[in-house]
Amino acid sequence: MKVLQFTIPVPLDKSIIVQKDVLPYFYPHLHRHQEIQLTWIQQGEGTLVADNNMHPFRPSEIYWLGANQPHIFKSEASYFQPKSRKKIVALVIFFNPDGELAGFFNLPEIKVLKNFIQQHQSGFKVPPEHATEISSRMLKITNSSGTEQLLQFVELLKQLSGCPDITPLASGQRAQPVSEHEGIRIGNIYNYIMHHYDKPITLEDAAKQACMTPQAFCRFFKKHTLHTFVSFLNEVRINEACKKLTDGSYDNIATVAYTCGFNSITNFNRVFKSVTQRSPSEYMNSYFQSV
Structure with missing residues (x-):
């Protein structure tokens, strides 16, 4: 890229x-x-x-x-x-x-x-x-x-x-190379999502940031990032949730879910497990044990 x-x-x-x-x-x-x-x-x-x-x-x-x-x-x-x-x-x-x-x-x-x-x-x-x-x-x-x-x-x-068990930051297929103009456009989309993940963001909102129709945006985003818009948004939200769950500033898991843009705890738990392969409580236990 x-x-x-x-x-x-x-x-x-x-x-x-x-x-x-x-x-x-x-x-x-x-x-x-x-x-x-x-x-x-x-x-x-x-x-x-x-x-x-x-x-x-x-x-x-x-x-x-x-x-x-x-x-x-x-x-x-x-x-x-x-x-x-x-x-x-x-x-x-x-x-x-x-x-x-x-x-x-x-x-x-x-x-x-x-x-x-x-x-x-x-x-x-x-x-x-x-x-x-x-x-x-x-x-x-x-x-x-x-x-x-x-x-x-x-x-x-x-x-x-000599460090054992090194896990790569990225794995699998790489996205297709893009021009500098397209790269800047993708960067602007990333920036928008990362600044507004805690609010309701629609496909139309993201497409507008790229000055594209929703249909064209879906094809462009998937081609150059290997993510759908929803999967990328979910990963951003879950990454933010992981930080909030482990920094000790929130009282409970439900509060973290709602502050990360999820409208129900059930949906949050489902998405969290699909991204991390663990439930929120399992993730917290594993993190604090390692620390």
Whole structure:
């Protein structure tokens, strides 16, 4: 998907780019770049869209995004309020294994790490039990330079390659490539749904955002996202529900259901199980046990 193709500025004397973001909210548009991206969420919450899959994100989580993988860390709607005092903080490492580092990754001694990178082009979330050691290594990379930074980077890749049970952020069939204009249109639709998921949204409402008839919109959306409008809306709502169920700010499951745009608890339970393969209470129990 050609969505706002970015070129990460690379200093002449560096092949590994370290970036600290402190902003009102994450960059709000779908985009991709040649560099692999490792993002440690230090502050902020929302929904990560990677290819056509959604994942709620929270502080202390770390995500690996593959080269040219379309993605967006979409901050929660409250971050965009005019008087919001919220902010996001993230530490990000970029590197391009086919750029300045290509010769390094072609060394026979680095074959295991190169294979690891090639096997995870769809990205992954660092398992929670390994987040502390990976974040510590990211800090060492941030606080070093030259040869020492490169050595710390190799150690980081070794630690990541040793993580068991890595689940890809995206799996299965990929959507067809689209033009930049179409990509921006899809991004605008995503943005609209993510900002209005808690309200009744009709197919006609979404089609109007894309300046299309409902019939044309259905074909366009399914072709380029592999989702129907309803399935995408349901996934957004369930992702938001997962965050609300586990952040301790709501008294009961029914309240969460209604604040996420569902008009009945029965429908919420049915959709929740179809998306997560668990009931809301099972999801909560599993989450708190792992934490």
